[in-house]
Amino acid sequence: MFNPFERMVAARYLRARRQEGFISVIAGFSLLGIALGVATLIIVMAVMNGFRTELLSRLLGTEPHIVVSAQQRGLTDWPDVLKRLQALPGVVDVQPVTEGFGLLQANGRTSGGIVRGVRNEDFLRSPMAQKINAGDPTKFDADEDGIVIGFRLAKAFGLRPGDQLQFTSPTTSATPFGSVPKQKSFKVAATFDLGVYEFDSSLILIPMEIAQALFGVGQGVTALELRVTKPAGDLKPVMAAVEQAAGPGLAVRDWQQSRAGFFEAIDVERHVMFLILSLIIMVAAFNIISSMIMLVKDKGRDIAILRTMGATQGTILRVFFLTGASIGVLGTALGFVLGVLFCRNIEAIRGLVERLSGANVFNPEIYFLSKLPAIIEWNEVGQVVAMGIGLSFLATIYPAWRAARLDPVEALRYE
Structure with a gap:
């Protein structure tokens, strides 16, 4: 889908020069925002799955x-x-x-x-x-x-x-x-x-x-x-x-009838938390739009030169789409790794936070569980990853379209 020339140009645009450092900073924050959003969503859903499974097993073992x-x-x-x-x-x-x-x-x-x-x-x-x-x-x-x-x-x-x-x-x-x-x-x-x-x-x-x-x-x-x-x-x-x-x-x-209200409340809370935390990823996707629009504006002369040398509108569109999508894909992948590692080591992390802060983060007297449960549902993780990548792709379409529609004559008129 992307030829070597398009990949090379997109990679060079991702490695901004010193005078383009501000754009690079915005792109970095966009990547970090998507990573944190994906990781947070994976962690919260895993903890809520753990709570539900733990409570269900205890109730079924006693009731x-x-x-x-x-x-x-x-x-x-x-x-x-x-x-x-x-x-x-x-x-x-x-x-x-x-x-x-x-x-x-x-x-x-x-x-x-x-x-x-x-x-x-x-x-x-x-x-x-x-x-x-x-x-x-x-x-x-x-x-x-x-x-x-x-x-x-x-x-x-x-x-x-x-x-x-x-x-x-x-x-x-x-x-x-x-x-x-x-x-x-x-x-x-x-x-x-x-x-x-x-x-x-x-x-x-x-x-x-x-x-x-x-x-x-x-x-x-x-x-x-x-x-x-x-x-x-x-x-x-x-x-x-x-x-x-x-x-x-x-x-x-x-x-199920006697405890219907309890578990329905947990399911509603899970859906609401998923919706609320998804906004973090959406905010990061808007950052991608802003950084890409600034990159298109800064690279107007380069786009015009490429067009005069024979590059098509499709080539320009794919170059900038690949640039923005790379930020989203890398951020989603980083968030996936962080989220899974956090869930796998959640008890060790909880102990470290309690030792450093001196506060009881997870009190068994309140939550009635001896440890913080976290169960990863890979179907949910797949949905989170797909949402992160999908929003990143959608955020890249408009800036890439703007770049492809740029008129070379207007871009080089005052150069």
Whole structure:
């Protein structure tokens, strides 16, 4: 497409002489602007992909994938429903739970919390049992009133394994003095650390039979929680099978429905950030236009001489297009390298910035992740690179067209 003569002239125009240094400075800033824009966009999108993937994996590791609950109070025939659900293909595990909200009191502090009643055998294979950070999970027992709570909740109440925690249920029991809320005092057997703030700060696991008595469901449960083989995939076939096996009168919802607003907000934020940061590349592309227009004006006599020596308008257009496009391509390539290297070494860079500044750049207490995640999606990187090169090409078209349309007679009239 470009012959050796056009490439040679374009290369000479890129290496500006001393008297053309100002044009060279503008071109250098244009190249640097595109490089920074491309690198920033790659880094930000990788970090947001990392956040989304990390949060998704943690939620899917702790939350039930599908929940079957009774529309009325309590699910009484849950053993039959549980057997039907366990027989479905794609269902890994089914656990009955009795869950409710109540008032927590300990060490003079009061707060609300989520109490979930589970069977002992279900607790031992739950994520909470695998993430115990203090205490003895084997003391989770109805006879000893042993419970397991989130470590952030224990920290807020100043509790340690062996301490007492009182729970007041919203349901009431009839007494000679009238209806009074049901209360129960528990002993903290252990604490868990799931790495998900919502659970670590408010969730309490208690034995199933105690929860049934506190919430007044008799021998029933409030829900059946299912885990499936591919929770991140298409759940519609599994949902249809679960709804059919559960029967009428039961509500079925999956994690995508219960967390739809959360992940939609993350996706909207990703798209908005992509749009905003793309403006950096567009600003750099405008710099290319300005530098190329100044170069065309400065090279007017050279263009006229080339035209009189037989160079066509197409030749002039290709020379200046190649000059401007080279700035965009080099800047995009530099930005791609910087962005990928930054993402690959983001934890080391974070540590270096924290040591130099003395500030905590990424506080796990705020973001609830132990390290700064960055996952490169090569499709997105390809889109960023294509956008950088495409905007650079578009920015070069008008100055190159102006150069090709320059009249040699007008350019040499006053020389």
